[in-house]
Amino acid sequence: MAVTDRVHGATRRRRVVDVAFRVGALTALALVIAPALWLVVGVVARAAPHWRWSVLTTLSAGTSGGLENAVAGTLVLMTGVALLAGVTGVLTGVYLAELASPRRSGRLGGAWARGAIDVLAGFPSIVLGYVGYVALCVALHWGFSLLAALLILSLMVVPYIAKATESALRQVPTSYREGAEALGMSQGYTLRRVVVRSALPGIVTGLLIALSVAGGETAPLLYTAGATNNLPTWSLLHQPVAYLTYYVWTDYNQPGLAAHVVSNDAALILVVMVLAMLVVARLIVSRSQRHTESAR
Amino acid sequence: MSTSRDNAPPSGTSAPAPARRDPSVRRAGRRRRQEDLAWRWGARIAAVLPLAGLGAVLVVLAVKAWPAVVVNGWGFVARSPWVPGNTYGAVVHTHGVAHPQGSLYGAWPLIAGTLETSLVAIVIAVPLALGTAFALTERVPAWIARPLGFLVEILAGLPSVVIGLWGVLEVGPFLARHVYPLVANTIPSVGPLRFLTGSVGYGEGLATSGVVLGLMIVPIIAATTRDLFLQVPALAKEGAEALGLTGAEVARRVTIPWVRGGIVGATVLGLGRALGETMAVAMISGSVLGKVSPNLYGTMTTIAATIVSQLDSAATDGTGFAVATLAEAGLIVAAIALVVNVVARRIVARTGRFTAPVGRG
Numbered sequence: 001m002a003v004t005d006r007v008h009g010a011t012r013r014r015r016v017v018d019v020a021f022r023v024g025a026l027t028a029l030a031l032v033i034a035p036a037l038w039l040v041v042g043v044v045a046r047a048a049p050h051w052r053w054s055v056l057t058t059l060s061a062g063t064s065g066g067l068e069n070a071v072a073g074t075l076v077l078m079t080g081v082a083l084l085a086g087v088t089g090v091l092t093g094v095y096l097a098e099l100a101s102p103r104r105s106g107r108l109g110g111a112w113a114r115g116a117i118d119v120l121a122g123f124p125s126i127v128l129g130y131v132g133y134v135a136l137c138v139a140l141h142w143g144f145s146l147l148a149a150l151l152i153l154s155l156m157v158v159p160y161i162a163k164a165t166e167s168a169l170r171q172v173p174t175s176y177r178e179g180a181e182a183l184g185m186s187q188g189y190t191l192r193r194v195v196v197r198s199a200l201p202g203i204v205t206g207l208l209i210a211l212s213v214a215g216g217e218t219a220p221l222l223y224t225a226g227a228t229n230n231l232p233t234w235s236l237l238h239q240p241v242a243y244l245t246y247y248v249w250t251d252y253n254q255p256g257l258a259a260h261v262v263s264n265d266a267a268l269i270l271v272v273m274v275l276a277m278l279v280v281a282r283l284i285v286s287r288s289q290r291h292t293e294s295a296r
Numbered sequence: 297m298s299t300s301r302d303n304a305p306p307s308g309t310s311a312p313a314p315a316r317r318d319p320s321v322r323r324a325g326r327r328r329r330q331e332d333l334a335w336r337w338g339a340r341i342a343a344v345l346p347l348a349g350l351g352a353v354l355v356v357l358a359v360k361a362w363p364a365v366v367v368n369g370w371g372f373v374a375r376s377p378w379v380p381g382n383t384y385g386a387v388v389h390t391h392g393v394a395h396p397q398g399s400l401y402g403a404w405p406l407i408a409g410t411l412e413t414s415l416v417a418i419v420i421a422v423p424l425a426l427g428t429a430f431a432l433t434e435r436v437p438a439w440i441a442r443p444l445g446f447l448v449e450i451l452a453g454l455p456s457v458v459i460g461l462w463g464v465l466e467v468g469p470f471l472a473r474h475v476y477p478l479v480a481n482t483i484p485s486v487g488p489l490r491f492l493t494g495s496v497g498y499g500e501g502l503a504t505s506g507v508v509l510g511l512m513i514v515p516i517i518a519a520t521t522r523d524l525f526l527q528v529p530a531l532a533k534e535g536a537e538a539l540g541l542t543g544a545e546v547a548r549r550v551t552i553p554w555v556r557g558g559i560v561g562a563t564v565l566g567l568g569r570a571l572g573e574t575m576a577v578a579m580i581s582g583s584v585l586g587k588v589s590p591n592l593y594g595t596m597t598t599i600a601a602t603i604v605s606q607l608d609s610a611a612t613d614g615t616g617f618a619v620a621t622l623a624e625a626g627l628i629v630a631a632i633a634l635v636v637n638v639v640a641r642r643i644v645a646r647t648g649r650f651t652a653p654v655g656r657g
Contacts, residue, residue, distance in 0.1 A: 014542050014544075014545070015542065017542070017544050017545075018542035018543050018544040018545070020544070021543060021544030021547065022435060022543060022544075024427055025427040025428075025430040025431040025434075025435055026427075026431050026435060026436075027427065028423060028424045028425075028426070028427020028428050028430075028431065029427060029428045029431035029432065029435075029436070029444065031424055031427075032424055032425075032428045032448055032451070032511070032514050032518070033444060033447055033448070035451070035467075035511050036447050036448065036450060036451045037447070038462075038466070039451070039454065039458075039459065039462045040450070040454075042462050042465075042466050043458060043461075043462065046465070087342070088342045088345050088346070089342075090342075091338050091339045091341075091342030091343070092339070092342045092343045092345070092346060094335070094339045094342075095339035095340060095342065095343035096343065098339070099336060099339050099340070100343070110343065112347060113343040113344070113346065113347060115347075116346045116347035116350050117346050118637065118638070118641045119350060119634060119637065119638070120346055120349070120350050121637070122565070122568045122569070122572070122633055122634070122636070122637030122640075123350075123353075123572070123630065123633065123634070124571075124572030124574065124600050124626075124629050124630060124633050125572065125574060126572075126574040126600045126603045126604045126626075127353070127357065127572075127600075127603070127626040127629065127630050128353060129604075130357075130603055130607065130622065130623065130626050131352075131353045131356045131357055131360075131626075133607065134356065134360055134619065134623070135352070135356045151349075155346070155349045155350075155353070158345070158346050158349075159346070162346070186328040186329070186331065186332050187332050187335065187336075188328065188331035188332040188333075188334065188335040188336075189328060189331060191335055192331070192335075209453070212453055213453075215455075216453075216454065216455025216456070216457070216458070217455070218455070218456070218457045218574075218575045219574040219575055219600075219604050222604060222607075223607055245455055245457045245575075248455075248457045248458060248461055249457050249460075249575065249579070252461055252464070252465070252579070263461065267457075267458045267461055270455050270457075270458055271454060271455075271458060274453055274454060274455060275450065275453075278449070278450060278453050282446060
């Protein structure tokens with residue numbers, strides 16, 4: 001009798017713990033989802049009452065006016081990063097996955113490149129921005145400029161692209177490479193027509209994520225890209241570039257409704273841009289997954 | 297193009313003798329060798345660039361910080377004041393380094409603020425992330441887990457300046473009005489718990505920064521943990537369940553021990569992100585220099601936030617000493633983040649791979 005009581009007590013306690021665990025897990029999920037929704041809805045709700053489409057076609061006047069220059073500048077920066085970091089990152093990923101395998105180049109196997117990328121991926125972005133300012137803008141007399149901003153921003157996002165490329169290339173079946181080799185294709189031709197092509201969804205996804213990060217950065221740009229109310233020019237040096245995050249950061253605690261409207265509008269445009277890129281990246285991933293599954 | 301390739305010898309780059317007869321085949325072979333070389337050298341050069349960039353960054357930082365290291369000495373990490381001195385007054389020299397009269401810099405409040413906010417963030421993020429990962433893998437049906445998982449990823453992808461704006465305009469005031477008073481008034485004011493009591497302020501400060509940082513790093517930990525949980529073989533879990541273990545016991549005794557290393561690694565990776573986070577903290581912390589927050593809710597600042605908010609005014613110091621001091625602070629945060637990241641990646645690399653997309657600015 002006493003034994004069964006103890007067993008019943010233990011069972012009840014275990015059941016209570018189990019229920020508490022389930023409730024706790026769901027509560028945690030709710031505590032993460034709710035702020036995410038609150039954040040996105042909050043950005044829209046703050047910008048919506050004063051939203052006018054003309055912000056996209058009006059130049060900024062500092063704490064008032066539109067954001068045409070900032071949108072254009074952010075797009076220019078993202079294009080530049082796509083070229084600079086895109087080429088560097090994809091080729092670095094090719095190096096890590098295809099050329100630096102331990103099989104080919106001894107025990108090291110590109111450890112130095114991988115180490116540099118890992119360290120860069122966790123490097124505080126403001127420190128990169130600081131170095132860009134003191135080294136490129138001041139010491140080299142570039143001033144606030146597109147090139148300084150691009151170099152720093154690219155250095156920051158290269159790890160994302162290299163990592164995504166490497167893991168996409170590693171998922172290409174070895175049989176593809178062996179088949180290509182058996183057909184007498186050279187290594188470069190195999191890379192171009194077989195390996196990189198079948199890894200393309202993963203590479204593009206990594207590129208999109210890197211671009212969404214680059215478009216949302218503030219700290220590396222504040223002291224390299226500078227600030228301007230004008231549209232971006234084609235000159236790489238001595239001309240500051242406007243960008244969206246600057247207006248969020250500068251105008252949110254300036255006095256006056258106009259400044260707050262600029263800040264909130266910039267935040268909304270940023271969120272829409274970033275979400276669009278993340279959704280596209282997600283679609284590419286799920287599409288390519290579906291194809292590989294049906295091919296199997 | 298295609299015909300010449302079809303005629304090409306089947307043995308890769310080493311062209312056998314008969315092929316030399318046909319000039320088009322020889323041209324194709326040369327082109328293929330050139331393409332091989334282009335790929336190889338292109339990839340090699342590209343792979344050197346991140347390392348070169350990182351090396352340049354560290355050299356610039358060290359060179360720039362050296363005068364500040366000489367003048368500020370070891371006391372820099374223990375002192376509290378942050379006094380730029382009289383930038384229009386006399387220039388004095390210490391150990392041969394020029395700096396404004398009366399300048400005295402200490403990084404202790406910045407270091408303490410960096411560690412405190414990151415600690416709060418980790419304390420909040422780890423249980424939330426583990427619970428989220430469990431709910432997404434075990435408790436919620438797949439058709440709803442997918443969009444919810446995407447929503448969690450979005451939290452990681454949003455620009456930190458937007459998160460900072462939300463934190464300072466909405467989260468801070470909400471917590472200061474509804475949550476902090478509750479905590480501060482119920483907790484007894486004894487011993488170390490005194491840190492959690494006292495004035496709760498208006499929502500800008502240590503607690504709000506920590507909470508928002510915690511939410512920012514939840515996706516990093518949750519995404520990795522979710523992927524790790526999916527790797528745990530169903531057989532082990534089903535076996536444990538067949539032995540009569542409850543869901544909570546399976547989690548505690550089978551699933552979590554199976555992937556513990558990966559969870560620790562992801563947590564340390566999140567910690568690294570929190571330590572280096574700049575914009576959100578610069579907007580939420582209150583940016584108060586020169587003192588450590590007296591309690592959990594007080595205003596403060598971190599190293600990264602100080603660099604971003606002080607570089608502008610530091611540039612007005614004609615001797616360049618203020619800028620050099622910021623480089624020294626940058627070295628400290630870079631060193632902390634570096635150690636944390638290397639440790640995390642060592643652990644993660646041993647247990648699985650990490651793919652969560654995160655911004656940091």
